[in-house]
Amino acid sequence: MAMDISITVLVVNFTAAHFINATTDHSTPTGNLSSTTKHTPHSASWTLMPVYSLIVSVFGFVCNLTALVAFLRDRTLHTSSNIHIMNLLLVNVISTLTQRPLALLTSLYGGQWFLGPRACDFYLYCNSLLGAAVLNTHGLIALNRAWAIVHPSSYRIRSTKRLTLLVYFVLWIYLALQAMPAILQPSLDGKYAGCHYNNEGMEVYNIFIDVAVYIIPVMVVWLSFIVVSVHKVDPQPIPQSTHRCRLLRGDQ
Numbered sequence: 001m002a003m004d005i006s007i008t009v010l011v012v013n014f015t016a017a018h019f020i021n022a023t024t025d026h027s028t029p030t031g032n033l034s035s036t037t038k039h040t041p042h043s044a045s046w047t048l049m050p051v052y053s054l055i056v057s058v059f060g061f062v063c064n065l066t067a068l069v070a071f072l073r074d075r076t077l078h079t080s081s082n083i084h085i086m087n088l089l090l091v092n093v094i095s096t097l098t099q100r101p102l103a104l105l106t107s108l109y110g111g112q113w114f115l116g117p118r119a120c121d122f123y124l125y126c127n128s129l130l131g132a133a134v135l136n137t138h139g140l141i142a143l144n145r146a147w148a149i150v151h152p153s154s155y156r157i158r159s160t161k162r163l164t165l166l167v168y169f170v171l172w173i174y175l176a177l178q179a180m181p182a183i184l185q186p187s188l189d190g191k192y193a194g195c196h197y198n199n200e201g202m203e204v205y206n207i208f209i210d211v212a213v214y215i216i217p218v219m220v221v222w223l224s225f226i227v228v229s230v231h232k233v234d235p236q237p238i239p240q241s242t243h244r245c246r247l248l249r250g251d252q
């Protein structure tokens with residue numbers, strides 16, 4: 001029950017973050033920081049969007065951090081399946097610390113970016129990295145649950161904490177590398193005031209990232225749901241040896 005609540009909070013948190021970023025990003029096909037000169041900000045405007053962003057940021061940070069600390073303090077929860085949940089909680093905590101303050105600041109001043117090119121690169125890199133991390137973690141969670149339901153014997157034997165940690169170690173390296181080209185493009189000066197990705201000359205890279213980092217995890221979630229649903233309708237018979245072990249343990 002606690003896991004379901006925490007996952008719901010995380011999904012709402014991530015969705016709201018992307019909605020907020022979309023309203024302040026003003027993406028165009030020009031540089032990372034299209035104006036490297038520092039703009040003098042107008043007075044802060046506390047409209048509906050900044051207020052909503054602040055409420056979601058505080059609520060998301062408190063809930064995700066509380067759940068993560070609870071998982072870390074209770075060693076009985078350090079299972080291979082719960083590592084997926086802890087990774088998702090960690091991603092959302094990092095997102096609320098690195099993404100939300102900058103998104104809130106830009107929304108307060110009408111989308112203008114006056115923090116300089118380095119802060120813009122940091123913001124864009126974290127946005128690409130953490131957004132991809134959330135989607136891929138959801139894909140791994142769906143794949144893990146499908147494995148546990150469809151092949152329970154194999155799952156109990158082969159799904160270990162070491163294997164899960166190794167998978168996430170490789171995943172984080174992969175996601176960190178895939179986010180680098182998006183911020184290595186030269187920035188252009190004097191045209192726009194927003195902080196956004198430079199998509200000029202990156203058509204092939206963008207297609208690859210869309211497919212490999214974003215589309216495939218979503219497809220994995222849907223395919224896992226279909227496989228589990230079909231399996232529940234027509235379950236495979238339990239091997240006789242496994243059935244005897246369950247009877248000896250008193251399982252129904």
